Amino acid sequence: MPVISAPHEFNVPDLFIDLKSVLGAQLYLKCEGFNFAGSIKLKAAVEMIARGELSGALRPGMTLVESSSGNLGVALSLVAASKGYRFICVTDSRCTLANRQRMENLGAQVRIITEPDEEGGLLGARIRHVEELCAGGEGFIWLNQYANLGNWMSHYRTTGPEIGAQFPDLDVLFIGAGTTGTLMGCARYFRENQPSVTVVAVDSVGSVTFGTPPGPRMIPGLGTSVRPQILDDSYVDDVVHVPETDTIRMCHRLVRHGFVLGGSTGTVLSGAQQWIAVNRPERDILGVAISPDLGDHYLDTVYQQKWLQDIYGLDRDELSEADELSAASRATA
Structure with missing residues (x-):
């Protein structure tokens, strides 16, 4: 029985969701939102x-x-x-x-x-x-999270080993890129301990982190308009950029399966699905993606109909139709 005396002492290190029934690939989602701050x-x-x-x-x-x-x-x-x-x-x-x-x-x-x-x-x-x-x-x-070594060191000491312990045969790891603390910590850990793992960074379209042109971004979390100082590209094997409309579609696909997850999670999983389709179309892959937070942080944006309509011109019927088409496609694949 865990007993704590301060709120930051509690975290769930080993909760993973098997997404095969949702995405059709052997992909596991590490959930990092189950603590008193609600995020990684x-x-x-x-x-x-x-x-x-x-x-x-x-x-x-x-x-x-x-x-x-x-x-x-x-x-x-x-x-x-x-x-x-x-x-x-x-x-x-x-x-x-x-x-x-x-x-x-x-x-x-x-x-x-x-x-x-x-x-x-x-x-x-x-x-x-x-x-x-x-x-x-x-x-x-x-504290300067964009340059503070503690940002990535926390994941080198915790998140990376937590994944490695559960998946010794891991093929590919998908990590969202914001300040790149999670990315750098996990990438460094796997480079030193399981170098066969392919590390794929998932970024938002409009982010300048990996040298792409700046553009408008409305969903907070992933992406930057100033390159983080702690980023070292040499630890990253590949990068996928995801449009925010794809982020939203993925979030709404997940919620129809009962998983209310954050905008960053939708971006990471959309990027993972895109990468697998291009690089491993035969789906012979064991992958893990990291979910930074839960969907309760986004109830007034990603899961709010008026916001979706005002910002992207999306409505629930369109999102439902897209999910049904995707499900039919997986069923016949």
Whole structure:
């Protein structure tokens, strides 16, 4: 029986969903949303704060400041509340209402950026605001998830070994690319311990992370408008870019099977399906994909009919028809 004294001490390390009946491939989904922060970002938040404390850069009474599209902000809010730190999250207008409310209820101050930077987009504007905050007074510390080694080290120590222990014969691992902490930590782990595993990064169309042109992105989580400093392409075997409409279609396909998962998960699984169709059409593959969060963070966006219609012109009937066609295609394959 697990017994904890702080909320960040709890996490479910070994829950996987067999998606063969949904996607028609031997693909398992590692679910990372079952903790008190509701996402995989709790691992990075705990590691970065611990490293700050150990180095002496983070001391009692200081204020944490971080740029986040939502999930890391929630995770840092939780750990900060548990440890007695103040926390300011600098986010932007794409952050979901659910995540903003979670942060505020945990005692964080949320600042929303609405005007993008000319070159760095909304992310660049967020980072500039963080730098201005930290330069304006004593007692502020920016953990900087885009450059902090603790971001990827947390997954090198936990997520990678958790997958490796369950799947010693793993062929390919699909990982969403946001700040690239999960990607870099797992890729480094498997390069050193199971080098036969193919590591595929899944990114959003419009993200500049892997050198593709910038474009509008409305779903928070994956993708960047400024390349993360911790990214090392040499650890990545392949990259797939997914349009947001495909993300939404995958999320709604999953929910019709009873799995209410996050937008980032929809992106990762859409990318995995695309990669398998091109590279392993015979489906002789053992794959794992990482699900960063659950769908409750996206009830007012990805699963909200008006939002889908306003942003993408999609309606539920169209999404249902697409899923039925996909199911029929799998049945006759």
